[in-house]
Amino acid sequence: MSFGGPQWPQEPQRQGQQGYGEQGREAYGQQPGGQGQQGQGQGYGQGAGGYGYPGPQGGAPGPYSGPQGGGAPAPFPGAPAPGPFPGPQGGGPTPDWSALADASASRARRKRLLTIGGGVLAALVVGAVVATAVVATGKEDDTAKNGGGTPTAPASPTGSPTPEPTFSSVAPPPPPNPKDYISDPKKDRAPLTAEGLFPGRKLTMDGRPYTKGATSATANCAAVTQGGLGAVLKKNGCQKVLRATYVRDGVAVTVGVAVFPSEAAALKAKNQATGGIAPLTGAGVGDFCRATVCLRRSNAIGRYAYFTQAGFTNGKKVTTADRGVFRSSDDLGTFAFNQIYARGKSQASAAAGAPRQ
DSSP states (O other): OBOOOOOOOOOOOOTTHHHHHHHHHHHHSSOTTHHHHHHHHHHHHSOTTOSSSOBTTBOOOOSSOOTTTOSOOOSSTTOOOOOOOOOTTOOSOOOOHHHHHHHHHHHHHHHHHHHHHHHHHHHHHHHHHHHHHHHHHHHHHHHHHHTSOOOOOOOOTTSOOOOOOOOOSSOOOOOOOHHHHTTOTTTOOSOOOHHHHSOSSEEEETTEEEEEEEEEEESOGGGGEETTHHHHHHHTTOOEEEEEEEEETTEEEEEEEEEOSSHHHHHHHHHHOOSEEOOOOBTTBOOOSSSSOOEEEEEEETTEEEEEEEEETTOOOOOTTOHHHHHHHHHHHHHHHHHHHHHHHHHHHHHHHSOOO
């Protein structure tokens, strides 16, 4: 019978539209030289009657004005009076025509400079807009070509390119397999004792507590067996048997672990098993499974084969209806499997952490 245990396991606002109109009316509403025109008007108003025409009070006309006229002769009768020329009594000052011409020329020059400056400024603005558009387009093209705007690393202080990380082309070796360490005696070199394999005084499996009794270890494999199991162990090269007994609710279970030189030998012993492991008494556990029917099971993992024998402490025969006995046998078989595999895992972890030579 086998244990049945684990199986490897956003339009700019037109700025100054109103402001420009207001400024225009204010700046251009008065013409320069307005005061000068007023002075000339006063000058023209003086000197009437200075020409040789009959006045309202009469008097003979003469071709020329008298001594009091002081004016120029009329060219012909009925012609309009020529424009007055300022005489000693004329009045207002004569306009400075040269200064007025200079002022007009200065205004023309300013207007021309403002026009040229405005054109240059407009050209600069248009050029800046075009340049910005070209640069932006170039960036977009570069981004499209390069598959994204990932920033590049800055150059190193010395101006040399930043070295790229390198990776080894050799794959790391896989982690060691715990089963390899419990299958090969050359790797399975950790100490092996009964107390190391069955530690503590109590054991709990799935909430079920067990009390540990006696433990033992021997190189005489056949001496701790019943029936034909001794011969099977000896034939397959058994090197050591370690045992421990656990008790719960009137059921005692002895679990024995036999060590072999290879995985193949342990598997043969499991398949050829007959009889069973001998019950281990002591440490508060009396005789059981003697001259009565008990439950025997066997299994193997790596170079280890493990066996259980379970029965009532009062000598009662075990039947298929005694589920408590079967459950206890399963618990102890699973515990033995876990302990053996933990041994391999511990040695594999130690080997993975060791420095490579």
